[in-house]
Amino acid sequence: MIAVLGAGQMGEALISGLLRAGVVAPDQIIAAARRSSRAEQLRQAYGIVVLTAAEAAGQAETLVIAVKPQDMGALLEEISPKVTPGSLVISVAAGITTGFIGHRLAGDVPVVRVMSNTPVLVDEAMSVISPGQHATEEHLRRAEQLLRPVGKVLRIPESQQDAATALSGSGPAYVYFLVEAMVDAGILLGMPRSNALEMVKQAVYGAATMLRDSGEHPVLLREAVTSPGGTTINAIRELEKHGVRAAVLAAIEAARDRGRELGAG
Numbered sequence: 529m530i531a532v533l534g535a536g537q538m539g540e541a542l543i544s545g546l547l548r549a550g551v552v553a554p555d556q557i558i559a560a561a562r563r564s565s566r567a568e569q570l571r572q573a574y575g576i577v578v579l580t581a582a583e584a585a586g587q588a589e590t591l592v593i594a595v596k597p598q599d600m601g602a603l604l605e606e607i608s609p610k611v612t613p614g615s616l617v618i619s620v621a622a623g624i625t626t627g628f629i630g631h632r633l634a635g636d637v638p639v640v641r642v643m644s645n646t647p648v649l650v651d652e653a654m655s656v657i658s659p660g661q662h663a664t665e666e667h668l669r670r671a672e673q674l675l676r677p678v679g680k681v682l683r684i685p686e687s688q689q690d691a692a693t694a695l696s697g698s699g700p701a702y703v704y705f706l707v708e709a710m711v712d713a714g715i716l717l718g719m720p721r722s723n724a725l726e727m728v729k730q731a732v733y734g735a736a737t738m739l740r741d742s743g744e745h746p747v748l749l750r751e752a753v754t755s756p757g758g759t760t761i762n763a764i765r766e767l768e769k770h771g772v773r774a775a776v777l778a779a780i781e782a783a784r785d786r787g788r789e790l791g792a793g
Contacts, residue, residue, distance in 0.1 A: 530674070531558045531588035533581045533603060535570055538620055539594035541648040542678070547574055549651065549677030560584040586610035590670065593619045593629075597790040600624050604632040613637050616667050618674070620644055622693045623791025626660025626686060638663040640671045641689055643697045644679070653679030654696045658686035690791070694783035702779070707732060 530552055532539050543559060546552050554575040560583075561567040567578040585591055585607035595603050600621050611617065613635040619626070619642065626639040633639075639660035644653045655675040659668055668683065675681045684692060707728050714724025738749060754760045767773070 529556055529558065529588040530590045530592065531560065531584035532592045532594060533560045533584060533607070534593060534595035534599075535559045535561045535566060535578075536594065536596070537646065538644065538648070539592070540570070541646060542592060542594065542620075542644070543570070543574055543576070545648045545651060545653070545678035546674065547576075551674060551677050558584045558588055582606050582610055585615075589614070590616045590618065590674070592674075593617060593621060595621060597621045597623050600628070601632070604629060608633050611637055613662070616640065616663075616670055618642055618671050622697060623690065623787040623789070625689075625791060626658070626663070628791070630660055630662065636662040638667045640667055641686055642671065642675070643689060643692045644675065645697050645700055647700060648678045651678050654682070654699070655679060656682045656684050656689070656692040656696060658684055658689055660686075690784050690787045693787040694780045698780075698783050702776070703732065 530546070532543055535543070539559070543557060546557065547554060555577075557574075557576050559567075559570050559574075559576055559578045560581040561570060561578050570576060570578050579587075581603055591607070591611065593600070593603065600619075611633050615637060617629060617633070617637055617639045619629055619639060622643065624641070626641050629639045630637060640663050641658045641660065642655055644655040647653045648655075653675070655678075657668065657671050657675070672681045707725075710728045710731075711721065711724045714727065715721055719727075735749075738744075739746060742749065750764075754764065
């Protein structure tokens with residue numbers, strides 16, 4: 529039995545993805561929700577049981593914690609009496625370390641830390657996982673089995689998790705921001721919004737597919753589009769002139785720092 533504690537956007541995305549992929553049946557998954565209206569919404573949408581966090585933790589062998597970082601302490605206090613060393617705790621809360629969780633649970637409970645992202649909704653998530661002190665190879669495999677049907681899974685040291693949160697967890701937002709800017713540029717050049725959006729969506733999809741399938745470094749792929757004296761090199765010059773590369777580096781570093789703050793506070 530799997531319990532998803534925290535049925536916000538990421539929690540619901542995981543529930544939806546697991547059921548869609550056939551990893552579990554509706555009677556093998558429990559959700560926890562605070563509001564009765566939210567609980568009823570989840571029951572109607574997925575045909576699953578929705579309980580309190582403590583009740584759900586007492587009935588499941590695998591607990592997926594998907595609450596906001598600032599709510600983690602209170603949740604762990606609520607479920608601690610129900611969690612045993614035989615349970616596996618998988619946390620997808622940004623900035624929260626496996627040590628923070630382990631110290632608030634009784635016994636040597638195995639904890640696996642995960643950072644995933646919203647493309648889990650279309651089975652294209654990037655999930656990075658790190659083991660806590662008491663997590664074994666078997667626990668990592670169990671976490672991977674849950675996450676692989678909804679995207680790619682990569683193991684990393686926990687020391688890199690805050691960076692992964694900034695780069696991958698928040699990554700889709702950066703892409704949407706770029707798409708928004710490119711569409712605005714199309715409108716500036718006299719194109720209808722719908723046409724501009726269609727072109728940009730396909731450009732992003734095609735570029736991502738080439739990057740994934742070709743095995744080529746992004747510099748080589750960019751150079752293949754950049755003819756001497758052509759349109760693309762003039763655009764790249766403007767991007768460099770306006771410090772876009774430096775801005776991206778600074779933005780991702782700022783996201784990393786905020787992740788650390790959330791975990792500490």
